[in-house]
Amino acid sequence: MKKHLLFLFVALALLTVLAACGGAATPTAVPEPTEAPLAEPTEAAPVEEPTEAAAAGGGNYVLVPKNLGNPYFDTANTGAQEAAQELGVTVTYQGSSVADATEQIQLLNSLIAQNVDGLAISANDADALVPTGKEAMDAGIPVVTWDSAIAPDGRDVHINQAESQGIGAVQIQMASDLAGGEGQIAILSATSTAPNQNEWIGYMEEELKKPEYSGLELVATVYGDDEDEKSYNEAMGLMQTYPDLKVIIAPTTVGIAASARAVQDADKVGQVFVTGLGTPNQMREYVKSGAAPQFALWNPADLGYLAIYTLNAIATGEIAGEPGDTFEAGKLGSYTIADDGTILLGPPTVFSADNIDDFDF
Numbered sequence: 571m572k573k574h575l576l577f578l579f580v581a582l583a584l585l586t587v588l589a590a591c592g593g594a595a596t597p598t599a600v601p602e603p604t605e606a607p608l609a610e611p612t613e614a615a616p617v618e619e620p621t622e623a624a625a626a627g628g629g630n631y632v633l634v635p636k637n638l639g640n641p642y643f644d645t646a647n648t649g650a651q652e653a654a655q656e657l658g659v660t661v662t663y664q665g666s667s668v669a670d671a672t673e674q675i676q677l678l679n680s681l682i683a684q685n686v687d688g689l690a691i692s693a694n695d696a697d698a699l700v701p702t703g704k705e706a707m708d709a710g711i712p713v714v715t716w717d718s719a720i721a722p723d724g725r726d727v728h729i730n731q732a733e734s735q736g737i738g739a740v741q742i743q744m745a746s747d748l749a750g751g752e753g754q755i756a757i758l759s760a761t762s763t764a765p766n767q768n769e770w771i772g773y774m775e776e777e778l779k780k781p782e783y784s785g786l787e788l789v790a791t792v793y794g795d796d797e798d799e800k801s802y803n804e805a806m807g808l809m810q811t812y813p814d815l816k817v818i819i820a821p822t823t824v825g826i827a828a829s830a831r832a833v834q835d836a837d838k839v840g841q842v843f844v845t846g847l848g849t850p851n852q853m854r855e856y857v858k859s860g861a862a863p864q865f866a867l868w869n870p871a872d873l874g875y876l877a878i879y880t881l882n883a884i885a886t887g888e889i890a891g892e893p894g895d896t897f898e899a900g901k902l903g904s905y906t907i908a909d910d911g912t913i914l915l916g917p918p919t920v921f922s923a924d925n926i927d928d929f930d931f
């Protein structure tokens with residue numbers, strides 16, 4: 571009898587030591603948000619201390635970008651994984667290779683059939699995704715959009731990276747600075763159905779009506795579909811069609827990097843300037859070469875992090891996802907859902923030679 575008790579005691583002690591070792595090793599599995607982006611769809615890091623949701627078999631969320639292979643979304647996933655680890659939930663990162671609404675709907679249908687516990691989506695089309703979002707919510711699966719919204723009927727909450735009007739305004743301001751207040755400008759966007767880019771372009775067009783921008787002429791808006799090669803070719807096409815073009819505004823991280831490369835390859839640094847929305851790591855060399863002296867963005871890792879905290883708050887019933895609901899989002903602090911069903915991450919940052927080396931994402 572005593573022997574049995576001793577064995578049990580030793581076995582328990584061993585298990586405790588093993589568990590402690592596992593626990594101590596776990597936090598290093600998730601990279602900091604500023605580290606190199608994850609290239610491939612990833613599984614979440616091992617769960618250290620499951621929350622009630624995870625313990626009850628829940629907490630199995632999916633982060634869906636517009637497309638895979640885009641460092642902006644990979645960085646958002648890094649932030650989402652950090653949130654997942656803090657919350658003790660699982661976040662898988664799944665998307666299609668191209669930014670296409672039909673492919674995204676197919677993926678979402680399959681995730682709904684798998685009965686995942688929540689979806690955090692950057693939408694490729696605001697209206698086309700409404701029925702799919704509704705279907706998920708009818709099945710009890712919360713839908714949070716982030717970066718690019720599904721129209722209100724097809725989601726619970728949208729997380730806005732910054733005020734859309736402000737995102738439009740800052741890009742026109744930067745273009746005007748670079749053009750010296752007058753001349754031809756063009757927009758090189760993502761896909762023609764992208765909800766976020768289309769909203770920002772609408773605000774840019776409004777902004778251009780202001781008297782201080784009367785010297786700027788918007789000559790074209792073209793679409794590179796968030797594909798590097800197509801964006802590069804479209805930028806080259808703009809420079810050929812409009813020899814007097816002064817600025818290309820690319821409100822897409824893929825488009826802005828491709829445009830800056832095109833300006834360099836066309837030997838037009840100093841003649842055509844590129845601005846818009848980009849990641850510091852992709853744009854550093856173009857800031858330094860003068861092809862893209864200034865551009866703006868928010869921190870995509872924070873956006874992914876906030877998306878998962880929001881989704882988890884709704885999925886666990888902590889909040890209903892209604893205007894006025896307040897919740898804590900870890901290191902980012904407290905957020906409240908606004909009257910229009912959105913949550914605002916914060917203001918964008920403008921990057922230039924003065925500060926670009928302070929950022930690593």
Ligand code: RAM
Nearest residue numbers: 642760821822823824847
């Ligand atoms: C691209 C995507 C994304 C957008 C950024 C600025 O990476 O189109 O949706 O928010 O650019």
